Amino acid sequence: MARWEPDARLRLVRAAIDLYAEQGYESTTVAQVAERAGLTKATFFRHFPDKREPLFAGQEEHAALLADGAALAPDDASPLEVVTAALDHATAAFTAEQRDWGPRLRAVVGTHDELRERAAFKRAHLTGTLAAVLRDRGAGEATAAIAADLGVEAFHRGFDRWSDGEGPSYGDLAREELRTLHAAATALR
Amino acid sequence: MARWEPDARLRLVRAAIDLYAEQGYESTTVAQVAERAGLTKATFFRHFPDKREPLFAGQEEHAALLADGAALAPDDASPLEVVTAALDHATAAFTAEQRDWGPRLRAVVGTHDELRERAAFKRAHLTGTLAAVLRDRGAGEATAAIAADLGVEAFHRGFDRWSDGEGPSYGDLAREELRTLHAAATALR
DNA sequence: TCCATCGATGAGACCGTGTCTCATCACCGT
DNA sequence: ACGGTGATGAGACACGGTCTCATCGATGGA
Structure with a gap:
């Protein structure tokens, strides 16, 4: 578990909280969250079932x-x-x-x-x-x-x-x- | 208020309940619901904000x-x-x-x-x-x-x-x- | 040291939801 | 008849979410 940069999941949580707070939830795309975490949209959805879930992890x-x-x-x-x-x-x-x-x-x-x-x-x-x-x-x-x-x-x-x-x-x-x-x-x- | 065929909203509610029950919620598209009600997708979203709402009207x-x-x-x-x-x-x-x-x-x-x-x-x-x-x-x-x-x-x-x-x-x-x-x-x- | 494996990731196509704009059409009052 | 009004249709669009296939990096064994 956890190769490359570790803690991908945690990075996604942080990125989501930050971006949703900075720009608003609606105007933030999943791709942006993934990018801030150094990942891609596809990987986001490997860790969370949808856009809301990182906030309730x-x-x-x-x-x-x-x-x-x-x-x-x-x-x-x-x-x-x-x-x-x-x-x-x-x-x-x-x-x-x-x-x-x-x-x-x-x-x-x-x-x-x-x-x-x-x-x-x-x-x-x-x-x-x-x-x-x-x-x-x-x-x-x-x-x-x-x-x-x-x-x-x-x-x-x-x-x-x-x-x-x-x-x-x-x-x-x-x-x-x-x-x-x-x-x-x-x-x- | 209600020209053409009246009660568009009610027809949409009925169509949604029926189709969600018949085929399942996931495998039913909004376009199908609208079609059964004799309407189009765009009109569905004029009456309801999303796919779930007709059930909670x-x-x-x-x-x-x-x-x-x-x-x-x-x-x-x-x-x-x-x-x-x-x-x-x-x-x-x-x-x-x-x-x-x-x-x-x-x-x-x-x-x-x-x-x-x-x-x-x-x-x-x-x-x-x-x-x-x-x-x-x-x-x-x-x-x-x-x-x-x-x-x-x-x-x-x-x-x-x-x-x-x-x-x-x-x-x-x-x-x-x-x-x-x-x-x-x-x-x- | 090299190689085969395995798991995490990337790339990109794809479908459906939900939004938006513009055109159309039926009814209404005049 | 005629113009206004409001409901609808048509279709483009962005994004969410799924899926498949390729890639890459670490690991373990020969």
Whole structure:
């Protein structure tokens, strides 16, 4: 793996973020992204299925980590404890580089519906994965859906605050968000 | 408004649903859809912004109705009561034709990620709209987010059951789903 | 040292989506 | 009849995304 100049994939991610931010997503062509990374269009599509995906490269990992963390929780854990375990486990994915990219990614994604759409899809995938784990553990349909919603909401709120440089660790922020959301949920009338 | 053969837009919707179901979404071209509707590719794109949109033609109306219904609720209504009012008001959108198309649409959308993605986006839009109304009415950030999630979840579950031919009226089904979800939410631990 | 292999890349043809411009045609009011 | 208006058709165009074939660079073995 990785001959010639290594890290082609990473170079493509960086080139995409930079160009989409500099010139706008629409007015940037895939060929331009590839060129900035020292590659060609064909190679871009060998690393990513489409023009939007480099911006969301880390997300499948997040889904996997959330699911793994949830599956690793003790058998007698309540749904909310399972979600907490999932959030804690996901902490592993959050490197310094991810934190730096966070705000820039949010800004770029916010500029174009096509990107918002992909973000919504990834989020729905996350929610679905988490809900499936909860159902497998015996939670009711409705309970699984709500707990998953709260977990993913906390996941994103925590990440946003963390990548804005707030708080000590991501894990603490996410847990705090989850507590807040849970309190609001039980108080709902 | 509608000269020549009237209802060009509706004919396009029907042609799209039929062809996407018959031949698959991928292997159907926009030109084919337009041709079945007795039109051309250029006219298709005058009625819809892209190939996916005819399948989701009714959804903006749903968002508007939910928002209107929520805004019409009495000033002292609780978040959940606001959501209930929104669901009741949305009932207006559900014609017999919508019910017939429901299962077919679900089936087609389920066959292709590109369509699932659009569905997730529409749903996120719905949730965002509802949450915004709730925040404007003074609900807290977290409360608005959760109430909106429950509302949209109930909206979709209700619609699925209703379009499967279940239950008396859509309004009753959606209210029932909302009650179930609310019960699960308050019982969450 | 040389060579065969294998995986990553480049080159370029190709189809479909989505945009745009210009011409056409049907309806409408006068 | 006649001109205006708005929906449509025709066709060129750029770009996204797929595919095939050729190339090249590193590796491992004789």
